Amino acid sequence: MRDAVMQALKTVNDPELHRDLVSLGMIERAEVEGRVAHVKVNLTTPACPLKGKIEGDVRAAVLAVPGIEAVNVTFGAMVRPAAQPALPGVKHVLLVGSGKGGVGKSSVAVNLAASLARDGAQVGLMDADVYGPSVAHMLGQGTAKVTANAERKMQPIEAHGLRFLSMANLSPAGQALVWRGPMLHSAVQQFLKDAAWGELDYLIVDLPPGTGDVQLSLTQTVQVTGAVLVTTPQDVALIDAARALDMFRKASVPVLGVVENMSYFVAPDTGLTYDIFGRGGSRKLGNLPHLGEIPLDTEVRQDADAGLPTVLAHPESPAAQAMRQIARNLAGRISVQAMAHLPEQLPVV
Numbered sequence: 001m002r003d004a005v006m007q008a009l010k011t012v013n014d015p016e017l018h019r020d021l022v023s024l025g026m027i028e029r030a031e032v033e034g035r036v037a038h039v040k041v042n043l044t045t046p047a048c049p050l051k052g053k054i055e056g057d058v059r060a061a062v063l064a065v066p067g068i069e070a071v072n073v074t075f076g077a078m079v080r081p082a083a084q085p086a087l088p089g090v091k092h093v094l095l096v097g098s099g100k101g102g103v104g105k106s107s108v109a110v111n112l113a114a115s116l117a118r119d120g121a122q123v124g125l126m127d128a129d130v131y132g133p134s135v136a137h138m139l140g141q142g143t144a145k146v147t148a149n150a151e152r153k154m155q156p157i158e159a160h161g162l163r164f165l166s167m168a169n170l171s172p173a174g175q176a177l178v179w180r181g182p183m184l185h186s187a188v189q190q191f192l193k194d195a196a197w198g199e200l201d202y203l204i205v206d207l208p209p210g211t212g213d214v215q216l217s218l219t220q221t222v223q224v225t226g227a228v229l230v231t232t233p234q235d236v237a238l239i240d241a242a243r244a245l246d247m248f249r250k251a252s253v254p255v256l257g258v259v260e261n262m263s264y265f266v267a268p269d270t271g272l273t274y275d276i277f278g279r280g281g282s283r284k285l286g287n288l289p290h291l292g293e294i295p296l297d298t299e300v301r302q303d304a305d306a307g308l309p310t311v312l313a314h315p316e317s318p319a320a321q322a323m324r325q326i327a328r329n330l331a332g333r334i335s336v337q338a339m340a341h342l343p344e345q346l347p348v349v
């Protein structure tokens, strides 16, 4: 009977990877007790956007096996590393960039990180926005200080289920950084290489806006899995976003997708929707994966100022829902990229 269940599972494809769960090595356990099948599926990310669909497909396929009357589907997850992992223990480094300042890049980076962590991934967040570091404030850790561990490595600060490092926790609050290119390069290098990040599925890097030294330095220092581009939909933002895209292309960094922030606004009193900056404008950037649209929402700003990412403070709000879906879409795209180089048949556990 177990063989029949495995045969049935061979007919279920991962909807994004377009291969069956058995040959992808995703069936961790398949057992039959009496007329009940127990199947454990090992997803390629805990933030899998298609978990519900996979569960339904597994259930339907196994229930079609003669003699099976019930199926118990459980899930585990193991993020597959990039072909060339960026840093020891870190499976994926993701850059979050924008052309223009103030489009919500840091807000998106913080909420993506919190969302992936909430889904069960091991997440680090590195604030490389050295001129305007806001990650620490958005995580409620503006006054925390970075310490060194026994090996004299910088110890990332823990907050809301993730680890982060920001220049804001190194320099006294309110003081401007007057560093030149080479110093920034070495600061960024240290955040990456002289920090005790530990084991991470995703290390998210909040870049400074634009296309300067820090961005270049990062793309040259580590093998990044890809970049996420945050933009608002109006033309003046898109012109700068196109420049950032060009930078990623020239540095051979794959663009994993575009996030349209401040896409629209729903008036809380009337429920009417206003496309203040021209919803959907980011699609003008060309044929790029579109990860999602985030509405303008007072809570996003209030939660950031209160030091709690909105995906944790108000997980059911439309803006938080959009961010959570964007995080899952991103995780799905990373899995597709990481699995692209796999052999035809993976060992079945």
Ligand SMILES: Nc1ncnc2c1ncn2[C@@H]1O[C@H](COP(=O)(O)OP(=O)(O)OP(=O)(O)O)[C@@H](O)[C@H]1O
Pocket (backbone or CB within 6 Å): 098, 100, 101, 102, 103, 104, 105, 106, 107, 108, 129, 132, 134, 208, 209, 261, 262, 294, 295, 296, 297, 298, 299, 300, 301, 302, 304, 305, 319
């Ligand atoms: N969807 C949103 N709804 C409401 N407010 C938002 C939204 N996204 C971002 N904000 C607010 O807009 C301001 C700018 O956001 P943020 O600091 O994330 O932008 P940024 O692109 O990282 O800026 P910089 O280029 O200066 O680093 C913040 O006060 C933030 O709380």
